[in-house]
Amino acid sequence: MKPAPTAATPAATSTAAPAPAGSPARDVAAAAPALALGDDALVLSHRLGEWAGHAPVLEEEVALANIALDLLGQARVLLSLVGDEDELAYLREERSFRNCQLVEQPNGDFAHTIARQLYFSTYQELLYGQLAVGDGPLAPLAAKAVKEVAYHRDHAEQWTLRLGDGTQESHERIQRGLDALWRFTGELFEPVTGLDLDLTALHDDWITRIASVLTRATLTVPQGASRGAWTAGAGRQGLHTESFGRMLAEMQHLHRSHPGATW
């Protein structure tokens, strides 16, 4: 049971609020969408960083780390629109994160990671593309990041082609990854608070691109539901899947154990 606040505790302090007390959002209109997209970038960056020391070949080790670095840079800009980037990254609880559930899914094997990269980078490129042409507060970041993400998407596409049209084993593995992650893709096309998006166009363009790559890779577009009854929009509301808590524990433990540590 959570103890009731004592009279000495300032009533206004809420640990569940997206922006920690003392660091008010610098741009109120941008705060909600910047938190959602910033958390997407931060969480996927951490997942990709987990490949360091484990990638199948050295070039992929470097590639995944570079993609993670791009995403981390985007996360820093986006979270800084909301408040203090370190507080937001290291001191929030699981339920305060607004990332979609797709990006928090564990890496699995290399093919599984590539399937996640294909789904997400294709979405992110289209999303940033829409935001870049607008005049919203996220437009400058989107215009810059869309060019970086084009390389992430290209990387994922090339690997999807190679694995899908490769050996029996690689074909089976990437198809398995694509199938397993499909149910997390519906959430990408749920409205994001504060973002003015053409979700129909976003979804149609995404499906067209994914189908085109998968067909060329001799793979099948998964047929199952792209969302579960309880998963739709869940990550954006702070509801996450089981492995996310363990990921956060690893990501946050150093900062929490040694507050203010630098290197």
Place this chain on the structure above:
Amino acid sequence: MVTTTLEDRLRDVAGSVPDPELPVVTLAELGILRDVRMTGPGQVEVELTPTYTGCPAIEAMSADVERVLHEHGIPQVEVRTVLSPPWTTDAITAEGRRKLAEFGIAPPRPTGPAGGPVPVALAIRCPHCGSTDTTLLSRFSSTACKALRRCESCREPFDHFKEL
């Protein structure tokens, strides 16, 4: 008039700071230095733009710019990072490209209208032997801004500053 001349001189000073990761080229040659403005006596505001959003070198660049301007008698220096308009490899000067090639890094080709990967397979020349028979080893190399290639003529691997 005097202020303008001083501003120009300080722009040259800030622009001549070498890139911390590619010390053969300067910030001006990379097109990273956006603006140097006198905002008062002994007070200068500098605008830098990162190559990539996550480029870790931007902090070292800010510190270096601040230091050289201090050395040139400016006590108050404020370095700001701007994202818009986004940096593109087209901003690298001809001299910058020449120096990159000399250093063993194939310079970027002109970008497409949308930026990002160049779809047409324009030949990338080996900076060591000049052959155009080169192949891509990895889209990502020692830094986010470079791809790793190999020359099929002299067999040397080399970095290519990829188009953005």
